[in-house]
Amino acid sequence: MARKYLIETFGCQMNVHDSERMAGLLEQAGFESTDDAGDADVVVINTCSVRERAEGQLYTRLGELRQLAKDGGRRPIVAVAGCVAQQEGETILRRAPGVTDVIVGTQAIRRLPVLIEQAEAQAAPAIDLNPYDDVTWPLGVTRRDDPVKGYVTIIEGCNEFCSFCVVPYTRGHERMRPRTDILAEVRELAATGRKEVQLLGQIVNHYEAPDEPSCDFTGLLEAIHDVDGIERIRFASPHPRHFDDRFLAAMARLPKICRHLHLPVQSGSTRVLQAMRRRYTRESYLDLVARIRASLPEVALSTDMIVGFPGETDEDFGETLSLTDAVGYHSMFSFKYSPRPNTLAEKRLADDVSEEEKTRRIVALQARQRDVQMRLNARLVGRTVDVLVDAASRRRETELSGRTTQNVVVNLPGPNAWIGRTLRVRVERAGPHSVWGRSTAVFDSEAAAPRL
Numbered sequence: 001m002a003r004k005y006l007i008e009t010f011g012c013q014m015n016v017h018d019s020e021r022m023a024g025l026l027e028q029a030g031f032e033s034t035d036d037a038g039d040a041d042v043v044v045i046n047t048c049s050v051r052e053r054a055e056g057q058l059y060t061r062l063g064e065l066r067q068l069a070k071d072g073g074r075r076p077i078v079a080v081a082g083c084v085a086q087q088e089g090e091t092i093l094r095r096a097p098g099v100t101d102v103i104v105g106t107q108a109i110r111r112l113p114v115l116i117e118q119a120e121a122q123a124a125p126a127i128d129l130n131p132y133d134d135v136t137w138p139l140g141v142t143r144r145d146d147p148v149k150g151y152v153t154i155i156e157g158c159n160e161f162c163s164f165c166v167v168p169y170t171r172g173h174e175r176m177r178p179r180t181d182i183l184a185e186v187r188e189l190a191a192t193g194r195k196e197v198q199l200l201g202q203i204v205n206h207y208e209a210p211d212e213p214s215c216d217f218t219g220l221l222e223a224i225h226d227v228d229g230i231e232r233i234r235f236a237s238p239h240p241r242h243f244d245d246r247f248l249a250a251m252a253r254l255p256k257i258c259r260h261l262h263l264p265v266q267s268g269s270t271r272v273l274q275a276m277r278r279r280y281t282r283e284s285y286l287d288l289v290a291r292i293r294a295s296l297p298e299v300a301l302s303t304d305m306i307v308g309f310p311g312e313t314d315e316d317f318g319e320t321l322s323l324t325d326a327v328g329y330h331s332m333f334s335f336k337y338s339p340r341p342n343t344l345a346e347k348r349l350a351d352d353v354s355e356e357e358k359t360r361r362i363v364a365l366q367a368r369q370r371d372v373q374m375r376l377n378a379r380l381v382g383r384t385v386d387v388l389v390d391a392a393s394r395r396r397e398t399e400l401s402g403r404t405t406q407n408v409v410v411n412l413p414g415p416n417a418w419i420g421r422t423l424r425v426r427v428e429r430a431g432p433h434s435v436w437g438r439s440t441a442v443f444d445s446e447a448a449a450p451r452l
């Protein structure tokens, strides 16, 4: 009987994609997936350390796995992967003794099956936190459960060293994936029926192909746009410092590129942005937004925001609120600042905004953003939009969900046979996080494809 594995994933899209890669590697090594930790021979916890709370989740989970074994359950091989693995290394063995068998760093995930074998053979933890510069990835290994969309990594690591961010320490220096490798993976997605490709990297618009010096991010988008079968291209995240007019012109010219840009700002105050080492100002960011909107009037913007950064005053926070109003983001990921190990902010800046004040600020920011989103989504009511249906809705069995090119979530009634199709949908109702509508197509039968 095949041995079983379970991967539990915390954190960002990059981690989700790393989990898809590790799942594929384990299946190549003969494992089958299970959803039940009690049934698993191997449990991989793919961790995130971008926020303190996410890091705490690892130790909670390790405690639960230890208890499971104590209660007479199976004692699986436990592997810790991801940013906490890279950052904490052997400390994990001390903080949660007797649970972890494998610690695999962010750049070593392709060695996971070997490390599992090694841990079993030596009956002692196997650890690999080494940096590896090779960011190629073999075709056909990644396990992809999503039938509509697929992630493709284009850059690993980051050289920016923003003062709050742990990524350069956990994912290493910036390494570009070869263009040929990326295009082969995109063609594979198209050949297996996927309609949307989502390019991943810490700063995607910094891309320069190592195997074709004239190909930058714009060139890569143009090449992907030529792949038959791919209908939509998304990417996360571009950095506000690396936009050029050629990229904006390409985006306006190439219809498969989704009309959505995630444009992390982090704060509305130039003073705080300087302390964060973001290397742009409130004014230059707003200029960029104006340039983007001049080229792409229909584009939707989203962002990341941090409140309570060291030294952030009421006035600074007021600038974050006013920038939120001024830009009109379609969505926002907002966080309370927490010091992250090894970062410049942790070493040099006092975490001097009280927890109570951070909470007050994030509640105010999220309320403000909710109003903005409600207003933007309400404008869609009565309009007809193109929706790529990508999943059965989590809310109700008879409901599907999909996204517009602007990344607005649209819920609609319909059969699962529509998943993977792009439908014209008339929007009837709006909420702050999604809208509801109906397909305007004429249907032959409940389960049939719509005649568009």
Ligand code: SF4
Residues within 6 Å of the ligand: 158, 159, 160, 161, 162, 165, 166, 167, 168, 202, 203, 239
């Ligand atoms: S650009 Fe800044 S925030 Fe983004 S990953 Fe790099 S260091 Fe972190």
